[in-house]
Amino acid sequence: MAHRAQPVAAGLAAAALILALAFGTLGAVAWRAEGFGALAPADWAAIRFTVLQAVLSATLSCILAIPVARALARRNFWGRGLLITLLGAPFLLPVIVAVLGLLAVFGRSGLISEGLTWAGLDPLDIYGLPGVVLAHVFLNLPLATRLVLQGWLSIPAERFRLAAALGFTPADTRRVLEAPMLRTVLPGIFAVILLICMTSFAVVLTLGGGPKAATVELAIYQAFRLEFDLARAAKLALVQFALCGAAAGLAFAVSSPAGMGAGLDRAVARWDSATRHARLADGFWLGGATLFLLVPLGMIVAQGLAGLTDLPASIYAAAGRSLVTALGSAALTVGLALPMAMAACRLGPRLGGAVQAAGTVSIAASPLVMGTGLFILLFPVADPVALALPVTALVNAAMALPFALRALATAVAEIEAGYGKLADSLGMSGGIRLRLVLLPRLRRPLGFSLGLSAALSMGDLGVIALFADSSQATLPLQLYRLMAAYRMEAAAGAALLLLCLSLGVFWIFDRGGRAYAEA
Known part of the structure; x- marks a missing residue:
């Protein structure tokens, strides 16, 4: 049936993207190694x-x-x-x-x-x-x-x-x-x-x-x-x-x-x-x-608190880049996790388990391994430094995906078990089924997943350290540079700012999901 094929196709496409990101970057790394050697x-x-x-x-x-x-x-x-x-x-x-x-x-x-x-x-x-x-x-x-x-x-x-x-x-x-x-x-x-x-x-x-x-x-x-x-x-x-x-x-x-x-x-x-x-x-x-x-x-x-007055202007610019990257990473995480959770529910235990396994393969893929592979793939066709923030958001989304998928897959399975047959009998499919049946009951896990992925991305110091120059640095990278320069008072202020932003984005998304769910 068409309404069953839609979420399955989207979920399989998301799973294929994650597999390509994990193993495609690994393949690029293996190709560039030109023989393993000693x-x-x-x-x-x-x-x-x-x-x-x-x-x-x-x-x-x-x-x-x-x-x-x-x-x-x-x-x-x-x-x-x-x-x-x-x-x-x-x-x-x-x-x-x-x-x-x-x-x-x-x-x-x-x-x-x-x-x-x-x-x-x-x-x-x-x-x-x-x-x-x-x-x-x-x-x-x-x-x-x-x-x-x-x-x-x-x-x-x-x-x-x-x-x-x-x-x-x-x-x-x-x-x-x-x-x-x-x-x-x-x-x-x-x-x-x-x-x-x-x-x-x-x-x-x-x-x-x-x-x-x-x-x-x-x-x-x-x-x-x-x-x-x-x-x-x-x-x-x-x-x-x-x-x-x-x-x-x-x-x-x-x-x-x-x-x-x-x-x-x-x-x-x-x-x-x-x-x-x-x-x-x-x-x-x-x-x-x-x-x-x-x-x-x-x-x-x-x-x-004592170091907030010693923050250079570059810190606030870096905080803005971190926030934009975190929001993009959170959107990507949920955009991948939700169709994969729906496809896993539709496909049954065996094939659905394979979809969920594909979503967790990033656990074994280090962010730096992914970043190295993406640099190798992008270098011949584009400037990887100019794409530092989008690449960082993509890799952070892949690393947060297992947590979001686990939260959403369980919730989707429970909703379909309770309301799926009724929705089928009413002919609800596609966007209507998603909007009227799933999303109102997924606000808690969606809020948690968005908040968690955004917070993890806010504090990440991994891929961005490979790609970024001074104009692309995020707040964690700027904080590390302040520490390396022994500007510890300014580093303490930047750390407090980063802590507030990380916990703040998590609280806003998580509390928002719970508030709507209780309405």
């Missing part, structure tokens, strides 16, 4: 450091998330909901802003170093591996905590009631109930964070501290931007794609559903946590995690 010792060092810092960061994030998530799961206190909400903030926080906040606390001139100097000790030096791991834990500990917390909350209250009736000690509860849950959820969480850390460019660019702390993505940037050695950049891009593909495959392979069964949705009462020792331990972990996450954010605000 990697230099510096390239092997970058590969080893990439894997080392990612493994350390993912391991520490998961280990620290366990006691924090346990404390949140078994304690009910004033502000608990707000704390859980704040745990989602670092995911929207621009990486370059997070780095500046960490430097304000842990850097050579930070709060801790000032205290050490006052005590007659040497200041901290977080550049290199320690700084990279610290920043990754700061950014990913909240994500790991939220995911582990979901695992804890998935254990039905009846299991804990039965454990109490059987006289389980806290050690028995950990062994029989909590350990099996952790064995189920932790491998997938570890693999996801491993992938995130492998593709973290801005952290290593600002905190790497030298050639010994260079990841593959930083080596791509140096080969491309500083040396203009496209062949080396292409070879490294292939290596990065292979690493990310392996990490993404691991994430999908080890993901498994929870096996605790269903309960009666009763509130969980934790008799095993009533001891003084348990209360002190939970307070320690919650207090420590709160300080670790909120003190750098507070320093960003405090120093940024």
Whole structure:
């Protein structure tokens, strides 16, 4: 039927575009490499450091998330909901802003170093591996905590009631109930964070501290931007794609559903946590995690307010370019995700699953790999620098697509299950079906998807670092240049401006979607 073919065709076209972007750029990189050849010792060092810092960061994030998530799961206190909400903030926080906040606390001139100097000790030096791991834990500990917390909350209250009736000690509860849950959820969480850390460019660019702390993505940037050695950049891009593909495959392979069964949705009462020792331990972990996450954010605000008066005019121009790019990226993200979600619903589990898999393939494709491939493709026919902002918006949209697609695909499937047959019987198809049936009920996930993709694009320091000159720089790139020039007061003001813009665009879109949905 024609009305069924329309969303399917649009969704397949969107999936084909993403596949072409991911594998077409990879093919261009492979073609430009002119044979894989031997990697230099510096390239092997970058590969080893990439894997080392990612493994350390993912391991520490998961280990620290366990006691924090346990404390949140078994304690009910004033502000608990707000704390859980704040745990989602670092995911929207621009990486370059997070780095500046960490430097304000842990850097050579930070709060801790000032205290050490006052005590007659040497200041901290977080550049290199320690700084990279610290920043990754700061950014990913909240994500790991939220995911582990979901695992804890998935254990039905009846299991804990039965454990109490059987006289389980806290050690028995950990062994029989909590350990099996952790064995189920932790491998997938570890693999996801491993992938995130492998593709973290801005952290290593600002905190790497030298050639010994260079990841593959930083080596791509140096080969491309500083040396203009496209062949080396292409070879490294292939290596990065292979690493990310392996990490993404691991994430999908080890993901498994929870096996605790269903309960009666009763509130969980934790008799095993009533001891003084348990209360002190939970307070320690919650207090420590709160300080670790909120003190750098507070320093960003405090120093940024003082630095707002020192901002050059170029910062505001860069902020405007960032905002335009973010809005374009958000529109592209939803423009791709919505038809793919509709096509996945129409095509059924097998073919629809293939469409959704095509939408998530960008997880394995590093932004710098895509950027390198697009530069190679555009260079013979156009000036890539002149197209820096559109290319950045396109790549950012591809990287945000998996999150938007997951939110929209579930919502579209629920709407079609509830209203699809009625819409078919009324002959509603095409734009009418979209306008009257889907869009009014998709405002929540659409608002969330637009806000998330816009916020992620606002704070991105990846592809734009490859392409842009001084006239095309976005706010994150200008912020990095201020930091490199040791203009830290102006950098703090720019960081606060970037933080407000990133959180602001997310709030406007997300709140707008929820407001219309409640009308």
